[in-house]
Amino acid sequence: MIISGKALKYGDNIDTDVIIAARYLTSTDPAELARHCLESLDPTFSEKASSAILVAGKNFGCGSSREHAPLAIKASGAKAVIAASFARIFYRNAVNIGLPILESEEAAEKIKEGDQLEIDLDKGEIKDLTSGDTFQVNPFPPFLQEIIERGGLMNLVKERVKSH
Amino acid sequence: MGMTITEKIIAAHAQKEKVIPGELVQVKIDLALANDITAPLSIKELEKQKIDRIFDPDKVVLVADHNTPCKDIASAQNVKLMRDFARKYGISHFFEGGKAGIEHVLLPEEGLIAPGDLVIGADSHTCTYGALGAFSTGMGSTDIAASWVLGETWLRVPESILFLYEGKRKPFVTGKDLILFTIGKIGVDGARYCAMEFRGSVISELSLDERFTMANMAVEAGAKNGIMEADSKVLNYVSGRTSHLSRVYQSDPDAQWREIIEIDVSSLEPQVAFPHLPSNTHSVYSIPKIEIDQVVIGSCTNGRMEDLRMAAQVLKGREVNPRVRLLIFPGTPSVLKQAEKEGLLRIFLEAGGIIAPPSCGPCLGGHLGVLAEGEKCVSTTNRNFLGRMGHVKSEVYLANPYVAASSAVAGYIAAPDQI
Numbered sequence: 001m002i003i004s005g006k007a008l009k010y011g012d013n014i015d016t017d018v019i020i021a022a023r024y025l026t027s028t029d030p031a032e033l034a035r036h037c038l039e040s041l042d043p044t045f046s047e048k049a050s051s052a053i054l055v056a057g058k059n060f061g062c063g064s065s066r067e068h069a070p071l072a073i074k075a076s077g078a079k080a081v082i083a084a085s086f087a088r089i090f091y092r093n094a095v096n097i098g099l100p101i102l103e104s105e106e107a108a109e110k111i112k113e114g115d116q117l118e119i120d121l122d123k124g125e126i127k128d129l130t131s132g133d134t135f136q137v138n139p140f141p142p143f144l145q146e147i148i149e150r151g152g153l154m155n156l157v158k159e160r161v162k163s164h
Numbered sequence: 165m166g167m168t169i170t171e172k173i174i175a176a177h178a179q180k181e182k183v184i185p186g187e188l189v190q191v192k193i194d195l196a197l198a199n200d201i202t203a204p205l206s207i208k209e210l211e212k213q214k215i216d217r218i219f220d221p222d223k224v225v226l227v228a229d230h231n232t233p234c235k236d237i238a239s240a241q242n243v244k245l246m247r248d249f250a251r252k253y254g255i256s257h258f259f260e261g262g263k264a265g266i267e268h269v270l271l272p273e274e275g276l277i278a279p280g281d282l283v284i285g286a287d288s289h290t291c292t293y294g295a296l297g298a299f300s301t302g303m304g305s306t307d308i309a310a311s312w313v314l315g316e317t318w319l320r321v322p323e324s325i326l327f328l329y330e331g332k333r334k335p336f337v338t339g340k341d342l343i344l345f346t347i348g349k350i351g352v353d354g355a356r357y358c359a360m361e362f363r364g365s366v367i368s369e370l371s372l373d374e375r376f377t378m379a380n381m382a383v384e385a386g387a388k389n390g391i392m393e394a395d396s397k398v399l400n401y402v403s404g405r406t407s408h409l410s411r412v413y414q415s416d417p418d419a420q421w422r423e424i425i426e427i428d429v430s431s432l433e434p435q436v437a438f439p440h441l442p443s444n445t446h447s448v449y450s451i452p453k454i455e456i457d458q459v460v461i462g463s464c465t466n467g468r469m470e471d472l473r474m475a476a477q478v479l480k481g482r483e484v485n486p487r488v489r490l491l492i493f494p495g496t497p498s499v500l501k502q503a504e505k506e507g508l509l510r511i512f513l514e515a516g517g518i519i520a521p522p523s524c525g526p527c528l529g530g531h532l533g534v535l536a537e538g539e540k541c542v543s544t545t546n547r548n549f550l551g552r553m554g555h556v557k558s559e560v561y562l563a564n565p566y567v568a569a570s571s572a573v574a575g576y577i578a579a580p581d582q583i
Contacts, residue, residue: 015547022529022530026239067286085353154306157313
């Protein structure tokens with residue numbers, strides 16, 4: 001699958017409180033969460049999100065276990081998150097709910113704000129169409145690849161339940 | 165090559181002789197918990213998928229502690245959803261109202277955790293139970309929902325980092341200061357994906373409450389779990405509380421460590437983590453005068469008896485500075501009762517403090533003490549991220565209960581020997 005979008009750059013340690021503040025967590029509605037996604041860091045995020053690919057530094061998604069964080073990003077219309085590294089709970093949550101995440105220190109460093117990006121998820125390749133650079137991404141382990149291909153963890157669980 | 169405590173617990177739950185860091189394994193779980201913020205997503209996910217099977221209702225724990233006592237209609241609906249779910253599946257470990265407390269203070273107290281257990285929770289501070297020699301880690305709502313159905317989850321076996329604490333602690337240096345200092349030293353991603361094992365003579369001397377504080381904040385260094393050996397203090401604590409078997413593990417002498425970090429605590433002073441990262445640590449004696457508006461004492465990090473005793477020791481016979489609101493959140497109803505019995509509540513009230521119900525409330529800027537623009541708060545909680553406790557232009561300074569209480573008296577950030 002190929003996805004494309006414009007790079008929106010953020011720094012290191014973007015935490016889940018910044019991605020979606022706790023005061024909005026009484027809602028589980030993705031559209032409502034998306035309206036407040038990243039608002040404390042970038043009040044205009046929700047307006048520009050729909051064509052965006054987030055590009056951030058290290059430890060993206062650190063902090064709370066709130067799955068509302070990747071849900072909010074996904075519902076904002078943002079296509080994917082590229083980061084130098086991800087915090088572990090966010091990483092699991094993103095895989096489970098089907099938000100594409102890509103880990104590449106080099107891409108996180110070299111991609112510039114506003115660059116037009118094209119990602120080939122199957123090949124694990126990020127193309128920066130503005131600069132002409134291509135980045136190879138650390139691949140998912142096969143088990144996680146399976147979760148992604150089935151469209152999220154719960155589809156796997158459903159199959160296990162049926163086969164019992 | 166030997167194994168660490170973390171590897172041994174994971175191996176036992178994966179029914180394997182040995183596991184190695186980096187390996188992905190399926191493990192049986194002993195307990196899976198969620199709260200009133202995370203459980204609704206898990207429950208709705210199961211309903212959406214039309215899955216109506218729970219592997220073992222006794223291994224599911226639901227705690228209404230974040231937006232409780234319910235702050236608005238939406239949070240009341242969320243707790244109702246949990247309550248209905250608990251009734252439908254016969255989940256006995258559902259805690260609300262006067263039975264509820266802050267989950268990570270409550271579960272050990274209720275005897276739901278034993279050494280050697282493997283516990284997962286839809287809350288990042290699930291790592292707290294490592295203080296009892298259990299493997300415990302935070303996950304999201306979907307992972308927890310899946311574990312409720314299957315009774316298992318997948319884990320990547322983490323590399324372990326060994327932290328050795330030696331030396332003699334100065335006055336007012338607590339478990340909170342050890343962990344803040346450690347996070348300051350290695351950074352908020354210094355132990356990303358790793359197990360942090362805490363050991364040394366200083367750890368042995370720490371009270372259990374202080375050990376909970378340390379394990380609790382392992383996630384603030386990016387760790388998957390924090391863990392300590394279950395010694396006699398732990399076994400005394402769990403005996404009489406828990407009905408299930410303690411499995412006590414120690415790391416082998418030839419266990420493999422990613423790194424061994426030795427910390428001499430002798431020169432360590434009480435720590436204050438400045439906005440907006442728990443790693444922005446300073447000695448309380450080295451900072452400029454910072455006037456404050458609010459002090460919060462409580463949370464899953466510092467809401468236990470020892471913490472309240474530390475605060476009371478400072479507040480006894482003193483008054484809170486008129487510019488400061490002092491909010492005290494005992495972690496559970498039992499902690500509250502014990503504080504009453506020991507006369508601590510009177511000390512807090514006479515000092516001008518507010519006693520709040522056991523709740524996560526202000527820690528995450530949920531309710532019961534949210535900050536306005538420009539306000540500064542000294543808090544015994546675990547995170548000082550941008551906007552964490554309220555307005556995006558408010559500031560949170562993390563500290564131990566001694567420093568929090570003395571700051572409430574001084575009106576600016578201070579240690580007990582500075583007021």
